[in-house]
Amino acid sequence: MKLKFLFMVSIPILFSVAALAQQTNAPAQPSTYEEKLNRVFQEWERPDRPGGVVAVVEKGQVVYKRCFGQANVEYQLATTPQTVYDVGQLAEAVTGMALAMLEDQGKISAADPVKKYLPELPSWADGLTVGHLIHHMSGLPDWYELMTAAGWNDGDAMTLDQIHKILRRQKQLLFEPGSKSFPSRTDYVLLGEMVRRATGQSLRDWTWTNIFKPLGMTRTLFRDSYREIVEDRAYSINYHYRDGYLKGADNLGAVGSLGLFTTLDDFIKWVLNLDNPAVGSARLKDKLLTSGKLSDGREAGFSYGFAVDSYKGHKRIHKSGSWGGFRTAFRYFPAASFAVFVFCSWDYNWNDPNQCADNAADVCLEALLEKPAAPPAPAAAKRKSLKLGPAELSQYVGEYRSGGWGYLTIAQAKDALLFKAGGQAFPLISMGEGRFSFEDPNIPIVLTFSRGSDGKVSQFSFDPGNGEVTAHRVERETLTADELKLYEGAYYCEELDARYEIVTREGRLVLAGLRMRDVALTPENRKTFVSDSAAFQLVSFLKGEKGEVTGFRVDSDSLRHLVFKKE
Structure with a gap:
């Protein structure tokens, strides 16, 4: 050596x-x-x-x-x-x-x-x-994820000079x-x-x-x-x-x-x-x-x-x-x-x-x-709770997606909401004004729901102890083969200096590039698509005033808001 x-x-x-x-x-x-x-x-x-x-x-x-x-x-x-x-x-x-x-x-x-x-x-x-x-x-976005999104493969040379060049092209943290x-x-x-x-x-x-x-x-x-x-x-x-x-x-x-x-x-x-x-x-x-x-x-x-x-x-x-x-x-x-x-x-x-x-x-x-003997379960702390009817609770029910947490579900059981994740269900109690705490006093987390411009519940946020997490509501839609073709075209990202094509193959939407493996995009609805690619976890399509596709935005655990414009 x-x-x-x-x-x-x-x-x-x-x-x-x-x-x-x-x-x-x-x-x-x-x-x-x-x-x-x-x-x-x-x-x-x-x-x-x-x-x-x-x-x-x-x-x-x-x-x-x-x-x-x-x-x-x-x-x-x-x-x-x-x-x-x-x-x-x-x-x-x-x-x-x-x-x-x-x-x-x-x-x-x-x-x-x-x-x-x-x-x-x-x-x-x-x-x-x-x-x-x-x-x-x-x-800072992760340099490896940026280079992967730009088309680098695992076998390609990755140098300090290349990393600095791609970082200087970024527009935000x-x-x-x-x-x-x-x-x-x-x-x-x-x-x-x-x-x-x-x-x-x-x-x-x-x-x-x-x-x-x-x-x-x-x-x-x-x-x-x-x-x-x-x-x-x-x-x-x-x-x-x-x-x-x-x-x-x-x-x-x-x-x-x-x-x-x-x-x-x-x-x-x-x-x-x-x-x-x-x-x-x-x-x-x-x-x-x-x-x-x-x-x-x-x-x-x-x-x-x-x-x-x-x-x-x-x-x-x-x-x-x-x-x-x-x-x-x-x-x-x-x-x-x-x-x-x-x-x-x-x-x-x-x-x-x-x-x-x-x-x-x-x-x-x-x-x-070795853990000591568990102390007696504490009595549930007295919290200010608000009784909500079934109709009021139903507006929070749905599937939500969070980058680091995957899909989370808010379900309704009788007169209560349930937070479902990892195969488990946790009862929630209302604190009023769209805020819910866990019924279990050992889980000191509060879910805060917010609404979109249409007045409907669109997301909730919570802090698991290392920073706020936001989960966005997912509205599922099924797209036909003809509808998928509307997304086809060439797209360019200035921050990556990368160009990709989106095509339909065998009834699926595919992101294709000269040097990158093809990435199959699975629709959640007409706006958002997901994939198994670390660099393209979530693809959100952008539309113009007439409803035409004008580009898409990429969001992943270590990348945010990379925009590809349709050419």
């Missing part, structure tokens, strides 16, 4: 790194967990298929370390502790550490305007701060910065570029000099050229139920949100340093473990590169990643000084690294995570 910089390391750090090396390279200490963990990973015990690695670290000791399967299926090369993995969005944890270290050095601040470092961004970036990006509350949090890979690819502009070194070089080399992580790097040869790397596999093993595609040449390559032994050193810093400081560790705050004071749920939440009553720091068939999961419980991470080189559902990491935490921290 090519390493660009050699740097003198201080004596105290050398002693710390020597201790880390001894802990990393030594075999895992005998533990009471081994039998339980072997059961968690029993599906991985197959030397004839793609594999992965796992490590469990507790109180500064490696208590479990295993390698499974093959690093290269074509050449049938076994996975080893030195196999290099692409760890997907786990890269953000290291980028976050770099930002925290630069803050300590006074070279960057979370309060700085983004345009201090990236002045070329359009006017929508005027109110953005570095902290908005760090804590995923920027409202997804939401007001600081008002909510939503993970976007754009946040950390821009932060990676800010490291370069603040220090004069690329993210790759700066992290090598200041993090990887001091920790002895000699097999770890941010790969910023997709053509670079990385020795001993694992090659990813996409599993298809019909075609079997397919080569994963990884032509990414941008780092920050992705692009980190590391090994089992190297990342153990990083985890040991997270728990007991040799590189960095206690203040830096606190930044990595503490959620940012939204504008209204609520928790954003994201720290410097990690997600922060509670798992079975205990604070958990975690990150999941995926790219080109690689999948990773990381879990850290600060109170127990316990961490587990899993890297794997294929996307087969039965060995989901996130489920395995959670299961590993469950069996190792069984006593800590």
Whole structure:
């Protein structure tokens, strides 16, 4: 592996790194967990298929370390502790550490305007701060989703220059910065570029000099050229139920949100340093473990590169990643000084690294995570309720669609409304003025319904704890083949510089492009169509004064209001 910089390391750090090396390279200490963990990973015990690695670290000791399967299926090369993995969005944890270290050095601040470092961004970036990006509350659209919508395929090269070009074409953010949090890979690819502009070194070089080399992580790097040869790397596999093993595609040449390559032994050193810093400081560790705050004071749920939440009553720091068939999961419980991470080189559902990491935490921290006996159910809180008749309740009944929640249903049972989601039904009670709370006092959520210009209920909003969610009413209609033909034509989007055709095939509406797979559009009604494409989840057609189709708008979880005009 090519390493660009050699740097003198201080004596105290050398002693710390020597201790880390001894802990990393030594075999895992005998533990009471081994039998339980072997059961968690029993599906991985197959030397004839793609594999992965796992490590469990507790109180500064490696208590479990295993390698499974093959690093290269074509050449049938076994996975080893030195196999290099692409760890997907786990890269953000290291980028976050770099930002925290630069803050300590006074070279960057979370309060700085983004345009201090990236002045070329359009006017929508005027109110953005570095902290908005760090804590995923920027409202920036996801660069990968933008490029997918513009016609890029998984096998195409994706470079930093291309990402910057498509971002500069955007006209608005997804939401007001600081008002909510939503993970976007754009946040950390821009932060990676800010490291370069603040220090004069690329993210790759700066992290090598200041993090990887001091920790002895000699097999770890941010790969910023997709053509670079990385020795001993694992090659990813996409599993298809019909075609079997397919080569994963990884032509990414941008780092920050992705692009980190590391090994089992190297990342153990990083985890040991997270728990007991040799590189960095206690203040830096606190930044990595503490959620940012939204504008209204609520928790954003994201720290410097990690997600922060509670798992079975205990604070958990975690990150999941995926790219080109690689999948990773990381879990850290600060109170127990316990961490587990899993890297794997294929996307087969039965060995989901996130489920395995959670299961590993469950069996190792069984006593800590054990829930106390449930207290007696609290008496229902007295709430101001308003009795509504069947006719009044019926106006709220219907099917609603929300981007991140899918389809939600408001149903009517006798003299009450029911909120239906995930196969369950929850009774609601009226609070008046179109507001409903859950009958169960343990669900402190209020649904607020609003009406359209025609006076009919058109949507409802609620806050599940991480920002407001809006669900729009769906009125189902069936369209004939002749009616579908009215949508045919060529459409162009200025923000993506992309042109697509909409045609009818075998009685269905299809979005077709030269470089993109055909996307079947299923009508909800004459205005809105849905698809299984991440980039075209919802397509809303626009019409002129005479009812003619003039274009369509795209809305998805990580894109909003991209407009394609009919040519």
